[in-house]
Amino acid sequence: MEQRDPLVAGQVPQHDLEVKALLNAGRLQEANSLFDQLVSRTPPGADRWVRSFVLVNRAKLAWRLGRIPLALELAAEGWTDLDGEQGDNPAAAQAMHALAYLLEGIGNRRAAVDMMRMSVAVARRAGVPEVLGQCLQGLGGTLNFRAISSPPELAPAIFEEARRCLREGLELTGDPQSKRALLGAYSRSLAGVGELEEAEEHARETLRQSREADDKWAAAVSNWVLAVVRREQDDLVEARTLASRAVAASEAINDPSLLLRFSLDLADICARMGDHVGEAAALRCSVAAGRTATETLQEGLGQALEQRRVAVQAQRLAVAAQEAAARDPLTGLANRLGLERAASGLLEGTAGQGRVPWLVLVDVDRFKGVNDDAGHAAGDATLREIAQLLRRECRAADLVARWAGDEFVVLLGDAGGGARDAGPAVAERIRAAVDGHDWTVVLGSARRPTVSIGVAAGPAKLDQLFAAADMALYRAKRQGRNRVEVEPRVGVQEDARPRV
Template identity: 85%
Template sequence: MEQQEPLVPGQVPEQDREVKALLNAGRLPEANTLFDQVMTRLPTGLDRWTRSAVLVNRAKLAWRLGRIPLALELAAEGWTDLDGEQPDSPAAAQAMHSLAYLLEGIGNRRAAVDMLRSSVRAARRAGAAEVLGHCLQGLGGTLNFRAISSPPDVAPAIFEEARDCLKEGLSLTKDAQMHRALLGAYSRSLAGVGELDLAEEHARETLRLAARADDKWALAVGNWVLAVVRRDQGKLVEARTLASRAVAASEAINDPSLLLRFSQDLADICARMGDSVGEAAALRCSVAAGKTASETLQEGLAQALEQRRVAVQAQRLAVAAQEAAARDPLTGLANRLGLERAAARLLEGSAARGRVPWLVLVDVDWFKDVNDDAGHAAGDAALREIARLLRRECRAEDLVARWAGDEFVVLLGEGNAPDVGPVVAERIRAAVDAHEWNVVLGTARRPTVSIGVAAGPAALDQLFAAADMALYRAKRRGRNRVEVEPSIDLPV
């Protein structure tokens, strides 16, 4: 296996970062191919929080690639590791940040903001500057979108909080990709609080850095912010051009959420200009983006449901296979494996309730003669009849099994009466002896059973050994009889 450098807490594996860079560059087929390679391995030696961060970050990448069932599966697994305590790990902060992205994607916006605030608190507790910058970018960018959709009297305060988060994030991060994301979001929050000149300055710097790095995500954001600035300055023709560029860039990177936001702003600019054709085109783009996002989520959830159905079906088949492996196909009783699996639980339950378990060992007399006289098919039919008689004479909670060949075992776990084992054994013997065998065996020799019985708070093998001794006596003393072995360490 390829050796990998150990991850610093909060660090994302290099190939995961490459997938994100390909996504931001609009190189979706390459991103998908690399992501498939990434998913074949998880870095080894990860602590709980780092493993969670890697899983949830990959869930975020899967979401952007439209692989919704995989995204949900990865997110659920990573989220589980975060439950139960207040983490102070940079990796936990990263995981929360990525989870917030997914919560936003499925429309749980309040939970997304709460998760982002938790990620910021975790990063602060951990003292991880770079991770804190990343989490502040997520919170600030999300607050920007909240402000845009909020009433005019509420929006400025939300933009101000976003601006403060993003400004702090810019002072912390040294990562070039994250710097571009922070700078673009910061410029939008500046425009939101009316600082248009400063917003334009940072938006142009975002575009310059984006062009150098082939980062279409940052290119889309930079053009969007400039479009907002020009709109608010009343320069609508230029605003329309810039907004159109933002829409085109967001289409190239397959980001429905950005496309939805940018196309709505383009429609607003066109409406202010009286450009009904442009407004209609932008609205169609907006509706299509919303429809794409909705259909992607619905299709993904449908796929997730189908995968869950298949998993449940597979689980049921596995359980059925386990049950089949523990069941005798001829008689339908538990086989030796089934008896050994269930006996421990039955014996433990009996001990817990202060009951004495009994083991009844049944052996068919003269069974070889039955096979020789009537044939093996008739012999099999006789065994099935004896199995039916055993079930009839025992309770549902008793464990009845075919041990081997013509030997059967009954384990009674609720032996409340002191003689319940011998009583049940005698019922079984009498039922077999009195059974009408002519239909099954014709004129062949009628089978009877010899039975050995033992009791005591002992393990299955000890009970079996004691009952076997009693069975031997029953055979030696003439067959078609019940013998009871003295109790094994029974309390007085």
């Protein structure tokens, strides 16, 4: 017979099943050791739904083992994988079922019921009986707990819905462990609707099977149901004994959800008997179980805060990296990438206000000679000085960039875009500032640098403005350098001419 994927068949990986069996037997140390061996492994070739199921199921095991931070981490990762359209995937249904258990455990009860209902809907579409049976057991058990904490007038209808779910689940599943869980939960729903004899019958059968399988989880549930039946029959002495057994078993398997519920019922029984010592002990037990949920929420908030801090830090680093990528490290000006990123917004904003965009293209005259005469360090210092002069002569709204090598670009912002001669005026200030600057500290007796500048105005497109300004710059070079030329033919595309 062809072997099917065990997850598709409605089962968890074998080692995960062994951990659960050890937990249900109260063998916590062995369960912990085996869990450590499997926690980082996922089935080979697992798709996203199988991976999600394995992660969330292991989060459930970690929760049972008291390893709260790990449980939260696994649950968050599995839940992320679960996001999206689940369709009819049985592993997705199982993942949702396990996630709902965790939500119930930390006290998010409304979300737990909603998630259980979704798991049942997905499992029905999947058409895998074992998976649907498991999901129905989860929904029915959750509804039982919801009915217990609901107003008396609402409880019977909720118990009845739970009974229908659990009865259907019993007809679907053949797995002994799932069968015990379904049978125990079914007996509690029967007690909830007043069918006490049938509830006792199914609870005793669950208890018998649990002893044969060394399943303390099922034993805890069945003793609890029997205690509820005896309480309703006003046999409080036996009810107290049975409820104490349920509490002890739930403590042994470290299930805080069961422990909280069972200890509260034990306290109620003791209160009815006037056993104040027993009531106080049961209440202390319930407080301890409730503290686990509180600590989980606190742990989750702490992790969420840390994750948010890391996310903010990563966002800042990403922004800093983007800014660094768009900035020239030598001069501190925007580089070519930074200019191209910012230009469209600046040009469109200028044109949108009815102003003419201006581009000023600045080139250092005979810069190679500066490097040759004074050295490359002095050449770098010269470029930094020119960058400072550009900043000084331009306004805050202007975009100043180092285009490449010894070439700089200034795009005039809104503050200067309206004047008819704004571009030439700024360009002339820049030329005069460079020409009149004291270069002695930087270059000593070496030849002083000057700049040639091309200016263009026209359509709000960087490439057209640059091409026009480049033609004007070529003329400035040809006509003697250290001068400003304005290009009247904006938008004309020509091949770039060599610079001298």
